[in-house]
Amino acid sequence: MSPETDDRPARSRLLASPRGPRVKRRGFLGATAGTLATAACGPSTPPPPAIAFVGPDPERSHHLREGTWREGPVHETIHTDVAIVGGGVAGSAAAWRLRRAGLADLHLFELEDEVGGTARGGELPRSRHPLGAHYLPTPPPDCPALERLLTDLGVILGRDAHGRPEYAPSAIAAAPLERHFGRGRWYEGLYPAAGETAEEAAQWARWHAHLRALDGRRGGDGKPLFAIPVARSSAELRHLDAVSFAQHLDELELRSERLRWALDYACRDDYGCTLAQTSAFAGLHHFLARGLEETRGGFLLTWPEGNARLVRGMLERADLGARLHRGAAVVAVDPHAGELRVHCPGDGRRLRVHARSILWAAPRFVLGRLLVGPDPLPVGALTYAPWLVASVEVRNAPRGVGARLAWDNVPLAGSSLGYVVATHGETADERQPGAVLTYYEPLCGDGPAELAAQRQRLLAGDRSHWADHVISALAAMHPGIASEISEVAITRWGHAMIRPVPGLLFGENLALASAPIGRLRPCAADVAGLPLFEEAFYKGSRAALAALADLGRAAPDALADEIFI
């Protein structure tokens, strides 16, 4: 959930703080003396931070799992052309796409009181912040549908003389982008180059040569080796999905601990899986699907509240009004009759929904529990990574010895991915003291049993347990940060993302998971196999177009990349 990096930090980059001409340094006098004076006069113990659980309500998932809301009287019946279940990226994209095609008769049901799914955002006094997914790389050239979305949302401002999109600077993650913490200080970039041996450097170079050799290549079938969305990838290297990324590296004789740390970090960051748990195809897809970072000239797009900004934009344009149902739990699904039962825990109301088409934009594993009749997909066929995400408001932005505070700040040690600065993009005229830092930690596990144990651990801890956990992880990078923290907002994701384990992407289970059942089409990112905004967007748009076709409606503006099979 933070930037990918296949770019080793340039060694020429300077680490020292900027030093203007000599008079400039007078500024220190006032500032430092002022701080000392404040420290001298002010009270020494700051108030303890306010701690809250935010994000999805585990109670609701529990009710769905146990079926406690399944039966009850119906208060209202809705007949509609399309019912979308799930207000995350895929559901919002489907709603946006349907409205764009002129369909007005659609309803969207979101279990939680807020839309966004794993791209939800929150707000602390100092700033908005993400609860989950928080950035989107600018798409590669052959994604016109995604570019159309970004243009519609005002993220693409226009095009240059070559027709390439020009992105709004306010959405671009600006330098310094990343730094890592090890041996007591910060270093630029996300490859721990300090102190590497010649052999390690050679392995890094070999890894890069490996990537460069694959970069931009197409298979014998004319398709890109690694495409966005992943289903458009050539068949040529699909056999790499059968082995783990770790095995693939073994075969390449790339055993450098530093290299493996950097690649393991990328897998945990994007997929919530370790190197050994990720398929080699998925691992390479991360580095190559958008072109190598060093050659593609792209950006990372981000906002204080993360990808919640994109969801909000899509839903604003879908303009569903009262047909957007928040806090509406779909508790039973009859896909052949096109019928949903919906329970609203807020006011206890129950709806029966008759839809000509149902777009299942919620996690696929939930569907199995709600279906009337058997689910063709075996239980446990898809596995999901649990995550802990916490946004922390600090009175003073952290610093540290060495490289400057970056957007993404990653420790070499420990299981966390470090923190991303939600307030990083503030312009000079918006700047205030303090910052909001969003801490990310995937709870990796090897199989269903370990993942279940992680999930149990996640739900067992109370607010102060997880706040202590987060604060001590931050304090390992920034001693003394505890006294700077005023707010902690903790999100527990039991099923944050689909795990692209070996065999998933091109296997039978994923085909079963995404296959329509009666009038229902599964279309969340999990049935694409990769937990990416792009996958959710394309699944949602394609499902929308399929629903239009079912309704006998045309979509004359459909683009090549959303109608492929």
Add this chain to the structure above:
Amino acid sequence: MSAAPGTRLLLASVLVVATCGLVYELIAATMASYLLGDSVTQWSLVIGVYLSAMGLGSWLSKFVVRDLHARFIAVQLVIAVVGGLSAVALFYGYAYLASVRPLLFSILVIVGTMVGLEIPLLIRIVGAGEELKDTVARVLAFDYVGALLASLLFPLALLPHLGLVRTSMLCGLFNAAVALACTWVFRAHLPRPRAALVQAALVCAALAAGLAVGGRLERLAERELYDAPVIFSEKTAYQRLSITRSGDDIRLYIDGNLQFASSDEHRYHEALVHPALAGVAPRRALVLGGGDGLAVRELLKYPGLERIDLVDLDPGMTRLFGRDPLLVRINRGSLTDPRVHVHNADAMRWLEGHVRTNSEVYDVAVVDLPDPNNFSLGKLYTGSFYRLLRRVLSPAGVGVVQATSPYLAPRSFWCVVKTLAAAELHPRPYHAHVPSFGDWGFVLVSPAPRPEPTHLADVPLRFLDDALLPTLFVFPRDQQPPDVEANRLNDQLLVHYYEEDLRALPGRGGRG
């Protein structure tokens, strides 16, 4: 041996010595962080060097075998002088020396060694005639109490109320007073009591005088960092604005960086504005940065101009240059001209808003921003920024970008040129000699390719004419473009280039 009053005085002096010794260390560390930055490193270095110097002093004490009282007093006086003057010496050293570090560490080593020497001497003086265990217990107890006292007094009382210069003078005075008192009480033990008394009294008097004028010394020390008297200084929400005046020459500094000198700013601003306007009849102009109103003053020489939008981050800056009579005389009241509309905003954010709202485009844009010495400013030199700039220019429009010095910061200058080319702005680099800045660089830009300007408009000019104009576009053989990359928002290479260029400047390399 010494009577009870003598012992009591000695124990009191342990307290003073310990307190003052730690205060000097705190002063050195604080000043090192002020002046050199990176406080963690500075504090660690100062503490380490100081403690090891104390160890050296303690070890040296075994070589002192005779005249313990006299030696103790001499040590006190050395501490009083060196420690007492340490802060003021560091301020002035910072202003005048190439590097302040040797001075800093010399002071630390001298004071540390002397303080380290003192305690063993005191133990031996007090201990003559009593058991070692009692002496060590008493002396060390006072020593540690003194350390506690210092660590409380320095941040809570001394620094906030006295400042660094006077704090160090005050401690020096205490050391000198201890020396004076000891000289009097132990005059019987001293080889030349009268000379010693005079010596101690002189040091006391000098430090007392220093304390009296310490506040002024500190202000003076800070002012020495500028070249001329400061007539105005204000910390706005964004930056420190300082104006100095020396005769008729008025200079503006932002965060200590010279922005203009009234004696030659006409060169800078004529070179900035008029080449862009050669052959253009502007109706609408945009100025980004330039809150001093001097570029606007030049633009207002074009009678056809109907509107100028000026975007400057700092309302403090535009207010100052809109009101202050001295400054208004320099910019000829440009900021209060009815055609001028001032917007206080981040230039990137303002431009993006302008593009989003499809507002009217400009015939000319003048980008006059401070040098890219940090990431906030560096953003305003990126491809993303220049692409916005291109969008707010009319198809036949023209712009100019202040691009640092091609001589002093060559990689930075040519990086800006390269970035403008990547943003399809057809850059034409040129430069002019501005004595207070040196060789200064600008870049003409336009959405459509334009020929090099040859005829300036018929407006009153002091520096430029048609004969000089083409020469500005010539770069001599030793100023050809180096190999640099364009500056992108997600890497901001320019900030690194600029830091490296500054570091490579002769005379700057070893500073600090």
